[in-house]
Amino acid sequence: MATLPFLGCVVTGPVPVHCCWGGACLVCVCARVYVCVCVCVCVWRVWRVWRVSLQIDKLGRGYQGDPASALLEMLDPNQNTQFLDHYLDVPVDCSKVLFLCTANVTDTIPGPLLDRMEVIRLSGYDGPEKLEIAKRYLDPKARAETGLDKDADHTPATLELADDAIDGLIRWYCRESGVRNLEQKIMKIYQKAALQVCLCVYVCACVWFLILFGVGCLL
Secondary structure, three states: OEEEOOOEEEEEOOOOOOOOOOOOOOHHHHHHHHHHHHHHHHHHHHHHEEEEEEEEEOOOOOEEEOHHHHHHHHHOOOHHHHEEEOOEOOOOOOOOOOEEOOOOHHHHHHHHHHHOOOOOOOOOHHHHHHHHHHHHHHHHHHHHHHHOOOOOOOOOOOOOHHHHHHHHHHHHHOOOOOOOHHHHHHHHHHHHHHHHHHHHHHHHHHHHHHHHHHHHHHH
């Protein structure tokens, strides 16, 4: 008789001596399932890791508290096992938490907090990469959001953001490692172009109205 207490079942009957866990009998199948479940539970309990992503360089201090001090307490191995969450008012075990913090610069990060972290520096986008990102993704996105798609009837045929213009934006106005500022600049350009298109349509409509009104008065 074989007993599998974790699964809560009892298998009765003769068990062959030559039978192993690789066999096809019911005992072998249940034993394999039992071992797999136990291993998964043990791995989940031991290697349970939470990943939290923060923009650590934008931390501020106000009347609501100091996030840097809270992070220092959470990163301290002597205190993070009983970290008290003041919002939920319950203790939280943060001993198996892996914090993945992102930052554009390290100058604004508090020194004690930076000393507890392992800094991994990643290179940003260079000029040619930003140019391709702008042409493939940022330019079509800005066109779609401002209503100046290339296939639209009201879009001027000459409206196009040249590569030299994008390169000038990258070199002189958007020199950060990312493309967020570049996206904002391209969006502003298309917003101004959309405003000009709306003004032209409005002026043309007013001119046609005055012409028709004048013709009507003469008749």
